[in-house]
Amino acid sequence: MSHETGLSPAGEPLKDDDLKALVMSIIQGKQDYEQLVAFLEPATREQQGLNSDTALTLALLMKEVEQQAELNDQLRALVNDQGAPAVVLSAEGRLLASNPAADSLFGSLPGNDMAKLGIRHDEFDAFQQRIVQHDGPSLLRTYPDTQQQTPLMFIGVYQPLHQIFVLRAIECQWSAAMDHALKEIFLLTDAEREILACLAQGMSSEQISRQRSSSVGTVRQQIKSLLAKLGASSQVQAAALASAIASQPQSAAAKVSPPMALASQPLFREELIRDTRRIGWRRYGKPGGKPVLVLHGAYFGAGELESHRVRASREGLDVVLVERPGYGRTQPPGKKEDVLRTQLEDIAAVLEVLGWSRVWLESHDFGFVPAVALAARWPQRAAGLLAISPPAPYDSEAGFDHIPRYQRMFIWSARHAFWMIRLLLRLGQMKARKYGPEHWMEMVFDEAPHELPFFESPQGRTVSMSAYAFNLQQHSRGHELDMQVVVATDWTPLLSQLRLPVQVITGARNTTFPIEQVQRLTALHAPIQLQVIEDAGLTLSLTHSDACMDALLKLMEGAEPT
Template sequence: MSKTKNGTAAPPEGGRDVLIDRLYEVAMDPGRASEMLEQWNTLVNPLRATADQQKIVLLNDSAMEEHIARADRFLERYANTLEPPNERQTLIEYFDMAAAFLIESDLTVSTANSGAQASLGVTEGAPAAALPVDQDDLPNLLKQMRNMLAGRGSNISLFRVRSSDLGHFIVFHIRRRTLQDGAQCLVVATSELAWPPAFDGILTEAFNFTQTEVEIVRMLIECCSIKDIAEQRGRSVDTIRAQIKSILAKTETRSQVELIRLILSMMDMTGFAVTGQQTTEAWSRGYTGNPDASGAAKLHTINTPDGRRLDYLTWGDPSGTPVIHLHVEIGMSRWPKSGEQAARKAGIRIITPIRAGYGNSSPLPDKTDFTRGVVDDIVHVLKAESIEKCHVVSLCADVRFAAHIEKYYPGVMQSLIAVAGTPPPDSPGEYDHMDLWQRFLLVCARYTPHLLTFTVKTGFLMARKYGQRKFLEHVYHRSPADKEQFNDPEIWEAVTTGIQICLSDTHSAHKAFTRTISEEIKGWHAEFCALEGKLPVHFINGTLDGQATMEIIEPFFRDHPWVSYELIEGAGQLLIYSHWDKVLKKIGQFR
């Protein structure tokens, strides 16, 4: 081993050159991040003892810094080549059950979904005049499109035209839309559609329809005339008219056109709920309805004293026992539907502050003490909710933030429940017991901090390229207990909905993520020990956790007898998703 001019320990040149090669490979393909991590691990591990003794940073010479900076520029270029979400494509993805397409200002089709291509023969780039509409109806349809694109008349219209080759009527539901670039387009959804799954039940629940009325509505949407419906159902025209009159009364619509518009809009919403892009505000299936009545999550926004935006979520009992939920750096901000509903039944209100730099919460200034800033934001949320005292549920290493709540705002926290809690770092040797990704992030932050931002950014780009599931399975590939949870639809829904605040097609919290990891390695044992005798502290850990491993937590529990704990056999780091009931039970015992 040699030393560089500035005194940092340097690895053998052969291994160093391989690492440099891996840096550039990752910059071209983030999917090769694991290869870089393995090579970095090979180089850094033998040097850690020397770095601790001499208090030096590894791989920090000017040449290496130049390579990292150059690789980062390549990585940024790669990030720019990742196609951002196509706004036009997104607009018609909501209509996955209906044939839908976009009409541009020059009356051409710019985007068409598979239904429009298959059932209507619509092709991208074709003129609107080529739509399969009867030549007697086509001029009026084109005139209406021109007027709407010019801003004349209503933003929404409904056209019923005869098909030129399909032998029946088609309903065109047209909506004018202003795109992000300022261009005007028309979103056209048609009656050529597949009846959405479970839509019968939705109509029955919403309007108290009989099954006969549901079937008549479906036939109206399919553009059947009253005469056609009567013939197909073996009833008189007067009987069908009477049944349609009953349907109009139940839906409080005044005509068949208004009824069809309502039903098509409901289909639009049904398609959006299933396939639309999930964000902090677009809750997943099962969370809809009146939050105050169902316990569903609700988004709130406040401004901090320094003018930053700060978002937070609430669910459970609106007037229940307040509990702050800390979402950890990966952004696990939601629970499964059953857990969120159970919180309401238990008389518990969960409040999740969206950390600075996550979701739409404004980042903290670069020179701000990150830990203090996060804690201050939590207290801002409590003040906004008129809460003086609360219980705290922390995930993984967020125990650190909880300990600092008591440090900066003594008496606010009534109890701490650390789920998959990671204890204060005792020695750098603890890192050796962790899985690759968890170990790398912490060791990198300690010994090669100049490489941390590059690597975190790589991980986020990897998630964008390969999708959240493949990325998470890669991170947790050595934890079958965690990977198995992804197979539960309710849990997977909670995972993907919750981590939208951290990584999605349109948002990356890699800067805040990096700051969190950088702070995590700092000593906070004194802050944690200061909790003794002031409030109950309880850890819930899994025996197969890849970060808070048994080699780490067993000595911790032995050395801190004032901490109560329970171990869940066979559970991993993501145990909050399947063992939220233990959390609610413990909150009930502490309140």
């Protein structure tokens, strides 16, 4: 195979149109991400950039990839939506996606014509015209049961970017508390409340009578009683009231989430707002104990391992973990804001809420750089740092052959074409979702299978599923920002500013941050103490959590933070 970038895996020149088709087929789920990795791999091994034509082709694809990925995310969210029947139609009326309620209602399959959904072509055309003319949502009637003339009303919007129509059935459902209020305040009977919901869906007396198997006269009498109790002058007023009640949120968002069910030592999830940005943070261990601030890594969630939480509580540690921008719930900074500075100021805001002036630091893989930056900027706040599986400055001359290829691709992109990071992440998300929450680590450690046995255990599967959402819910933005801070930026000058004890613990089987590279940290900052665990890899914080805790406690021996 030729190592000139711009050739296909078979060694033949790959034309721009072919490359575009390859990328789009991957984002559409028709081909595997592996095809692009194979195409780019020669460049990552030879430490060279892409040829200009290939770089331009991929750069121009970014907008299309983002749009297609956004559409995929919307369709996937709708498929998993457990609410009222909802569907997505193409401009031609083809079904692109539907949620479980719609599947049950219509028995529909992707690719079906709208006629299978009981949508008449003339009414769909009129629906489209109304949206175009009035530039907003409109209503569409469907007839799920062709044997009856009772329609189901949908409200729909058009998304011009993707040329799709998103429709959701109008259902009138309210919480038990709202239902009790209607009963208590207006003295509505069960039957009257059910009829009120039917009115809100636009049903006539005849349609309600058929649904309730009652006579039309009985229904009309119940509607009359209902209107009198509500003080409404018409069915329209009553329906408007019911719709307003049903549209209210079922519950307000809590600032503090409940602890994990059935956990002997719970993980609390909390948040705050700083300059309009949401900052998520987690807490476990013994409240009021020795303060420990954890700077989390890229892949393993945060505080998800229950055995670690139990040990922290037993040792009297009050552990707080601030979710970094792009991970979990913490929103990324603005385009002109410095990422590392934003991370530190987010942490400072949480420490202020807690009233903590001095803490012990623990970092996991990519969390090492913000931990070092925090200790360098505010030396009075950090009593000591335990760095678990930290990254080392990448030596371009040494090459990246030792690093698993997916991770090597990101490192290469950060050095030679940072704009490709987002492209790779979007395509990687497609592959990760094919694996699913329980198995996506098989993709992460494609060339490091020794890291996988932990994730086959019950605890490991729980961590994998939690980490999946923690990483992907913001489209892997956190990993992109990590690449910017840790790989694309020279952070080594921060090491010379450290004035605190630093203990590094790493695994001899860590292929992402090999021991030969990690040892360079001791040359850059002599006081760093290095401990190597022979049978551990990058997943050291999970597989050897007791050893990590022992190292932290040993570091703590001496002066306590105040």
